Amino acid sequence: MMTGEEAQPAGRPPLPALVLLAGLACFLIYNMANFFVLDSRVSDRYSALHRYHTGDMLEVWLVTVSSTPGVYRGRFAAGWMLGRHAPGSTIIVPDSGGPHSGPRFRNQMLSFGRAREVERRRYNQRRLAADIDFEPYIVAVGTSGERRNRRHYRLALSDRPSGTIIALRRGRQEIFADTALLPDGWEAGPD
Numbered sequence: 001m002m003t004g005e006e007a008q009p010a011g012r013p014p015l016p017a018l019v020l021l022a023g024l025a026c027f028l029i030y031n032m033a034n035f036f037v038l039d040s041r042v043s044d045r046y047s048a049l050h051r052y053h054t055g056d057m058l059e060v061w062l063v064t065v066s067s068t069p070g071v072y073r074g075r076f077a078a079g080w081m082l083g084r085h086a087p088g089s090t091i092i093v094p095d096s097g098g099p100h101s102g103p104r105f106r107n108q109m110l111s112f113g114r115a116r117e118v119e120r121r122r123y124n125q126r127r128l129a130a131d132i133d134f135e136p137y138i139v140a141v142g143t144s145g146e147r148r149n150r151r152h153y154r155l156a157l158s159d160r161p162s163g164t165i166i167a168l169r170r171g172r173q174e175i176f177a178d179t180a181l182l183p184d185g186w187e188a189g190p191d
Helices: 015-041 057-064 069-085 103-111 125-131
Strands: 090-094 117-121 138-144 151-156 164-170 173-178
Touching (some): 125 173
Antiparallel strands (some): 164 173
16 A cells, blocks of 8 residues: 555655745746836836936935825925025024924924034014025925825025024915025014
8 A cells, every 4th residue: 555655755745845946936936027117117116227317315215105195205305405505504593383293394304404503593484485586596406295285395595594494484485595585684573
């Protein structure tokens, strides 16, 4: 009488192992083919083979990640923009509340924005934003948020930066402006 081991020819794996090996091979081939197809379609997102324009991984992540761009860009866009173009600045935010008054914004400015410090002061941000034409001084522009909640960030620096940036608001625009661009007496407070 023959046992199960004697019935199988020597050197040949059992049938379940062959089926498993064939399934694994098909899985690998399918995924490799999909990798190259996806990589060619979305070469600017999560790509191992795409040459990025920067070596800054934070910049790659913020600019090209598209899975939930409103969430990530909305949280970090302003800080990243300031950290890239005006590192070491003092950031002035209104003491009257709003999106710039919380600890989360402060932490973003200190980390991503590479700010020296974040100060709260009394000033009329809407009046300053409406009275001054910052367009000739804009050095960086960014957007964040979902379509219905989209915000536009602008950074305006003078030819001789003061090292102090003030947060202003004009509708859905967040303007970060060098205080050298502001008129004397801008700290007079709200009207």
